Amino acid sequence: MRRPGTRLLGQRARLRWIHLILGGALFMPYWLVGTVVMGPLSDGQSMFSASLQVQFGAYAIGLPLAALTSLFPLTRPMSVAAARALCGIAPGRLADGPARGRGAQARTAGWFTLHLGLGALVSGATLALPPFAVSLMALPFSASLRESELASMWGLDRSWAPWVCLPAGLSMLIALAAVAAGTGAFLARQAPRLLGPSPADRLAVAERRAAELAVRNRLARELHDSVGHALSAVTLQASAARRVLDGGEEQDREFVREALEAIEETTRRTVGELDSVLGLLRRDEEDAADGEFDSPGLGSLDALLKGAGREVALTVTGTLDRVPDAVSREAYRIVQEGLTNAARYADGERVNARIALTDEDLEITMENPLPVRAPVARPDGGRGLRGIAERARLLGGTSEAGASGGVWRLAVRLPVGGHR
Numbered sequence: 001m002r003r004p005g006t007r008l009l010g011q012r013a014r015l016r017w018i019h020l021i022l023g024g025a026l027f028m029p030y031w032l033v034g035t036v037v038m039g040p041l042s043d044g045q046s047m048f049s050a051s052l053q054v055q056f057g058a059y060a061i062g063l064p065l066a067a068l069t070s071l072f073p074l075t076r077p078m079s080v081a082a083a084r085a086l087c088g089i090a091p092g093r094l095a096d097g098p099a100r101g102r103g104a105q106a107r108t109a110g111w112f113t114l115h116l117g118l119g120a121l122v123s124g125a126t127l128a129l130p131p132f133a134v135s136l137m138a139l140p141f142s143a144s145l146r147e148s149e150l151a152s153m154w155g156l157d158r159s160w161a162p163w164v165c166l167p168a169g170l171s172m173l174i175a176l177a178a179v180a181a182g183t184g185a186f187l188a189r190q191a192p193r194l195l196g197p198s199p200a201d202r203l204a205v206a207e208r209r210a211a212e213l214a215v216r217n218r219l220a221r222e223l224h225d226s227v228g229h230a231l232s233a234v235t236l237q238a239s240a241a242r243r244v245l246d247g248g249e250e251q252d253r254e255f256v257r258e259a260l261e262a263i264e265e266t267t268r269r270t271v272g273e274l275d276s277v278l279g280l281l282r283r284d285e286e287d288a289a290d291g292e293f294d295s296p297g298l299g300s301l302d303a304l305l306k307g308a309g310r311e312v313a314l315t316v317t318g319t320l321d322r323v324p325d326a327v328s329r330e331a332y333r334i335v336q337e338g339l340t341n342a343a344r345y346a347d348g349e350r351v352n353a354r355i356a357l358t359d360e361d362l363e364i365t366m367e368n369p370l371p372v373r374a375p376v377a378r379p380d381g382g383r384g385l386r387g388i389a390e391r392a393r394l395l396g397g398t399s400e401a402g403a404s405g406g407v408w409r410l411a412v413r414l415p416v417g418g419h420r
Contacts, residue, residue: 012088013177016184020085021126023119030065031120034058035232063117070112071105073098079111080195085186088276095197104198111194117184129176130206136169208386261305297328311350312339327414330391331355331362334399336364337384338410357416364412370403388412 031306035058069075080094090240099105296304296351298320323331339351354365385401393401 013116013181013184015086015088015192016188017122017126017180019082019115019187020122020180020184022082022086023115023117024126025119025122027062027066027120027123030062030116033065034061037061043274059117059120060150062120063113064271066116067109067113070109075099076104076108076195079108083188083191083195087184087191087405089188093316094195095190095201097201099198100200100333101198106202107194107198113114113189115187115196118187121182122183125176127178133169133172133176136165139165146381154364176217203317235361265303265306295329295332297325297332298323301333303337304332304339313352314351315352315354320357323357323362323416326415327362327395330395331412331414333362334364334388334391334412335366337388338364341408341410343383360415362414362416364414366410368408370406370408387412 037053038057038061076095076099077097080096083089084091084094095104099108123131237246297323301320305314320328335355336354338353351366351368353367354363355364356365385399387403388400392412395414397412399412401408401410403409
């Protein structure tokens with residue numbers, strides 16, 4: 001019974017043999033051009049029946065032509081795809097996309113020429129050697145073969161010679177398989193060196209990954225701030241409504257009605273924001289890298305404060321309509337996350353917030369009293385404050401948060417002069 005490792009090696013050798021035959025097939029147009037040049041030296045014979053010198057002359061002419069055409073941009077992606085599929089090369093060891101720079105183009109040309117050159121030799125041997133070897137192996141058992149021109153041309157018409165043909169033919173087939181396996185393994189070893197990523201390729205991959213990571217981080221912040229705030233507000237509103245209903249006071253039904261309306265409005269707004277963020281996730285990678293999605297700005301603060309679940313005293317200095325859209329969207333999320341933190345850390349129902357717009361900066365300050373009993377710390381830390389700091393840093397601003405004198409204070413400064 002064959003071991004799995006042996007079966008895997010045999011399959012890999014066969015695929016690499018196919019890879020070499022593919023190289024020989026790709027070399028055929030270049031070889032035919034070489035036959036046109038070598039035609040006057042063939043004495044009118046077909047190139048398939050011409051001397052080996054003429055055929056190898058056409059082969060030598062075709063190699064530089066293959067190297068020249070390998071400079072086209074599609075050569076490396078095509079070569080990489082074939083090497084990955086047939087040579088068993090790990091995807092991370094080969095570069096993606098067209099070659100960047102002269103060094104990468106030179107290595108691609110070297111690989112293409114090597115692949116086609118070795119593939120042409122192995123393909124030629126694969127086409128010519130097996131029929132000849134089978135004929136040799138059948139010669140001892142066929143009188144017509146022993147009397148043919150093949151036997152006389154190779155001196156096999158002697159009495160003892162036919163019995164040498166059987167092991168000779170078998171040895172030829174084994175040698176062909178060994179040469180094909182060795183050549184395929186050689187190409188597989190050279191593939192990472194000639195088709196591997198260059199410094200420019202690694203830089204491009206790093207930049208693409210950084211852009212993807214920035215998009216994922218941004219989506220994570222949006223989901224955390226919008227959904228987290230909505231859940232906190234709904235929890236506060238529902239808790240307040242439950243306490244009023246438990247009290248059983250008739251005059252408090254209006255408060256319960258307002259709380260339920262706030263819950264409805266908050267969930268409706270959050271569902272819209274969530275659908276917008278998830279819609280961005282369904283876009284193509286290129287669109288997601290530089291695309292925008294609908295996100296509320298400072299103009300939506302009234303609806304945000306109405307559904308906050310607690311009293312918020314907001315003081316606005318300056319005209320918020322003058323705030324650039326990018327800063328307005330981030331400022332809205334910062335206020336939203338500040339209210340979410342207040343729902344967890346505040347003692348009482350009142351939060352003091354101040355938004356001041358100057359010629360250069362937008363300042364956001366939020367304060368709320370700390371509870372008498374410290375809240376239980378979350379094991380994963382505070383993602384909200386981290387998200388606020390990231391939003392401020394992306395815009396070139398600063399963020400500070402901390403407790404002092406029984407008051408939790410959040411202070412954020414966002415520059416607006418450079419975003420107009």
